[in-house]
Amino acid sequence: MKIVIVGGGAGGLELATSLGKKLGRKGTAEILLLDRHHTHIWKPLLHEVASGSLDAEADAVGYRAHAHYNGFSFKLGTLCGIDREKKVIKLAALTDDEHEEVLPQREESYDYLVLAIGSISNDFGIEGVADHCIFLDSVSQAKSFQSRLVNQFIRLNRDLANSQTDRKLHVVIVGGGATGVELSAELFKARQWFSTYGLRHVKAEHLAVSLIEAGPRLLPALSERISSAARLELEKLGVSVNISTAVVRADKTGLFTKNEERFDADLIVWAAGVKAPDFLSNFDGLETNRANQLLVDSTLRLREDKSIFALGDCAGFSMTGPDGEETWVPPRAQSAHQMASLVAKNIRHIVASEPLDDFKYSDYGSLVSLSDFAAFGRLMGGLSMGGLNVEGRIARLAYVSLYRMHQFAIYGWFRTMLVTLSDKINHFIRPRLKLH
Ligand SMILES: Cc1cc2nc3c(=O)[nH]c(=O)nc-3n(C[C@H](O)[C@H](O)[C@H](O)COP(=O)(O)OP(=O)(O)OC[C@H]3O[C@@H](n4cnc5c(N)ncnc54)[C@H](O)[C@@H]3O)c2cc1C
Structure with missing residues (x-):
């Protein structure tokens, strides 16, 4: 039996590792992971890559070597189509930076397909x-x-050194969810380290960060108390927080809001929500919701094709909200993790000709880390028995442990402990910020 997993992200890589160890190594099934990139990085770390706090190269997992050690195989490829009758997926031609063809357009057959291509x-x-x-x-x-x-800070430092300006670096971030809030704080940490590492003319007052949110408060997934505390911390850092502010137009040097207010910007980051990739809305006629997510049944198989599973951000799992309305499992790392665990179980059930299990989403809470400055969150389930607000070091520890749990799923305990130790050592021997 050949199981093809497309997308080696938060959910797909955990699934490939689990199936590789349990089925691939024993030769019970062939497990193939496809991704459009050579390496994996856990997506919730991207705002740290963006600020330079994290060196993506140092933290990335190379798919080929990981596949070799965990009983599955890996192929580089970008999914672009499917023929469900023939049970083949289509992969786009692969070209290098000089636009030379590396691999032509190809097809890959499957017995069971798992779509985990994120958002x-x-x-x-x-x-x-x-x-x-x-x-x-x-x-x-x-x-x-x-x-x-980096280039903006270097330019600014040069201008300030020549006393040519009293200008600031304006960064506008649209979206007051976890990504926008966390990136805002990360930028202030980056500014501090840039000054320490030689750009000494750039002082705190030279960085202006505006956070724009269309809704009535930041962090709508968290309680009002945490939302207010996060806002207060950001404002203490110097972030200008603008709630109930809808963006209607962006241009090269800034953006306009619904009230025709202008925000000038040297850099604009858009973090105002996600959707599954657009091509899924027209993917061999498969049914999707408004966020382009493929509709799945209780076992996480597509409602219209029982040989295809979908998980993570690209899967639309419908639930009933507290007032009886239809809601969807949120596009979060914990959802991808829980779905990957259930799909791993169900594929093992299929191999053993057993009935499949149903998916039940459990919200274990949300955490948000304002870089080195503060952390907040709410833990649900487990020891917290119904919900526990956490702040400071405990929240930061819980936040970091989410990534450690992902590493545990792909590396196992022993290697995760070694990686944790090496991270601690690197903290002392490497620069605190990537400067190039
Ligand atoms: C900056 C940022 C911060 C976040 N912070 C948090 C957080 O604090 N907590 C939280 O719970 N969630 C957070 N999230 C959301 C979380 O990262 C996602 O919900 C989670 O990664 C989804 O997992 P996934 O496996 O569905 O997709 P992903 O992890 O996105 O993986 C998708 C994979 O599919 C591959 N792929 C995509 N298209 C194709 C294609 N056509 N062909 C082949 N391969 C393809 C990609 O290369 C990628 O490897 C954050 C997201 C971002 C961007």
């Missing part, structure tokens, strides 16, 4: 956003933001 930023069709805003959907986008940030 992209949703610009809601707002004029100018796609052309002028930076998204944090991939490592390359996060790195591109980081290199623009």
